[in-house]
Amino acid sequence: MTAYAEIAAHFGRIAALSNAIGILDWDNATMMPKGAAETRAESLALLQVLRHGMITDPRLSGWLPEAEADNRLGEWERANLREIRRLWTVQTVVPADLVEASSKAVSACEMAWRQARADSDFAALLPKLQEVLRLQREIGRAKGEALGLSAYDALLNDYEPGGRSAKIDALFDDLAGFLPGFTEEVLAAQARRPATPRPQGPFPVDSQRALGVAMMGVLGYDFERGRLDVSTHPFCGGADNDVRITTRYDETDFTRALMGVLHETGHALYEQGRPQAWMNQPVGQARGMSLHESQSLLMEMQACRSREFITFATPRMRDAFGGSGPAWEAEALWRHYTRVERGFIRVDADEVTYPAHVILRYRLEKAMIADELPLADLPAAWNDGMKALLGVVPPDDRLGCLQDIHWPSGGWGYFPTYTLGAMTAAQIFDAANRAEPGILPAIGRGDFAPLVGWLRANIHGQASRWETDELLTRATGRPLDAAVFKAHLRRRYAGEG
């Protein structure tokens, strides 16, 4: 066997392990009875230790240079080695005791966070969050040293390979300069319009589920390779060729679960569209979290909040719930689905105000990792940032800096990918429609094949063949900038263009 063949077989086994972990994680969130929590935690911890051991297998330090010197390899194989070296490097440079300490600190902090959030008591969380932050900074420094990056960029790099804060600063500063004024403008225009009636429930869960399943089918989701279930926090997970999404239903409002399903379907289409030949190799994985989020937001925000889609979907929503009257007109539903509102909570935010929530968190976490903002000052800095970016100040930390699990769970460097994803979605959707002008009209007929076909060819099927910038440049003609996203917001919310 060549060194490359050894590596590929080895990473095939790692994928088999990751797929097992993916299904156990899914089961955790959807099916597992409460009393099994400890048993499951032990199984997952063991499998993660085994996976870490396989990724840092000492044989790779011999195989990798030998394979990298092999000039018979094709382009995908070379890209696979690039991805494998990245994985191997970041996992090898972090000492095992640091990984373990971080994992324990996170477990303790997540538990403390649930209580602290309920009590709106930041002081109670502070010592445990301080420990998580300290260990994240150490991990970031260890990885950063190996990669020639700052600690923050090294953490970011795990979610967004190739992502750099210098670029994000420029993109986010651009948006931060545009959004506050634009939001004012949109809210003023919205206030001038007569109130739109909204559909009144109850909306039975079974009917919501059936509508969601039907719409997943319309988008092109493959039910032979996935499922739809319920969980408290919706997600897309599972395994290769077993891409499972979840939602949660509210019987007083069907519109959120439906759009949530379409969002997760966007993630799932990316996963289902990865190339079979590379499915179990690192080069066959999704390109990164901002690209992943771009695929969910492309479906949810770009395609499915378009007038075209809402017009197509309206009679189906009416049929699902026996709806009639003015609240069930396409225009009313579209108004409902594009309503803008300033709020305290990120996950409830609309397309226009969401980036402000993200920019705030990005700036704060970058400062905390760089030791420029003491954790104790976080609540005040949070509220100042909310005031500046959104014009509102949360009445307590529960609705402020305690709302998200990301920091307690050690997900530092993740937040920017949400808004990078939103910008990327706009840029990709715009490029797809330029390349194939039939895409949007087809969506208006409930035909997603032209869109998904274009995405398969240009995004999904490319997996991790290229670095993110290269992939985006090949697909849209240029690297990411804020222009298309801003134009999209202006068009949709200010009636321009």
Add this chain to the structure above:
Amino acid sequence: MTAYAEIAAHFGRIAALSNAIGILDWDNATMMPKGAAETRAESLALLQVLRHGMITDPRLSGWLPEAEADNRLGEWERANLREIRRLWTVQTVVPADLVEASSKAVSACEMAWRQARADSDFAALLPKLQEVLRLQREIGRAKGEALGLSAYDALLNDYEPGGRSAKIDALFDDLAGFLPGFTEEVLAAQARRPATPRPQGPFPVDSQRALGVAMMGVLGYDFERGRLDVSTHPFCGGADNDVRITTRYDETDFTRALMGVLHETGHALYEQGRPQAWMNQPVGQARGMSLHESQSLLMEMQACRSREFITFATPRMRDAFGGSGPAWEAEALWRHYTRVERGFIRVDADEVTYPAHVILRYRLEKAMIADELPLADLPAAWNDGMKALLGVVPPDDRLGCLQDIHWPSGGWGYFPTYTLGAMTAAQIFDAANRAEPGILPAIGRGDFAPLVGWLRANIHGQASRWETDELLTRATGRPLDAAVFKAHLRRRYAGEG
């Protein structure tokens, strides 16, 4: 760390892996979309290889003798070492290439069996089944050599530690002498009684499920540590403190799914009742397959087909389906649940005729492993045995020797545990009622606490602390014999005693 502590930690990790495998197997049968089959097979194969590697870890050959010489250990620890040595021995003596060959032969044979059974074409299965048999024989010989057992006894030993065919021969010969005449007698008496009306459906799945869940609760199943789902072949699986059972529903007949749920609940109560302190150690596992089957049959056959239970359950069945009239009287339902019929199919057999199906298979598989019956002669030998034991001859092999997956899937040595379980169930239930005469009257009030309390103390909570014979002797006063089982059948089906 002492050698014992090293071993215990090691087997704790093995349990964490086994629990992961248990959930993935469960998911396979209940939730997994079709297209994920290949991905899942790879994950399971990897985890099984990893588990095999851990059980045969070379460090155990140093740790085991050291721990066994440690005179500070308590009784449970010593029993744990006994179980671990047994596991380690049988897994270490089988060469890895034999394990792999067998696993491949089984995969191929299972696939061929599905087609061969559909076509009732034994000849088509013969070569693949021959290969499975040959490898099973080799595995049995390898294990038998290490354990001082015949090949068949060594295979049996994997399902029924300590089980020996010499003992089973005596027990089964006893039964085989009794059952044909007894069955005649029961059928004749049954034919003399007027026909009993049976409840007419449809019985909606939701109502069947609700009734099943309610009855699981009556028996004492802990829903915080398990779930009820649907699968083609009902089973009890999952993980420690996560004991999941399944059933399948037939809208024209609720009685089978209900009794199936009670059967699996019996298995589940055993699993849920294992001692927490030893949950993840070999000594904390169920004692063997005949004990396991005894717990399901104790619930299904001994407790839940009693007049007491059926009388308690009848109004609940009526309420579940809005039933009324003569078919919904307790006596009619009891008659339905104790009806005897000669048939070709084991899984459809009643309590009286079931042992004949098992004795036939046991005798045949023992002869085949010993090379005393050529596989090509199996169909004829099967039909001869059916004639002798049951008085019926299947019209084709689909209803004959092709009906079960056990042999194609490499489960040689498993069959006898079904009837050993039935006999054990009778003996344990009898002993429990002698020890606590309130048990059966309580069941008549829907109170299973006295029965389950006794089982927890005498069976479930003992796990693998004792060998099977010792456990049974401690619980019932003597090792297994056929007397109580025969007396039970006479009492229930011939109105004696």
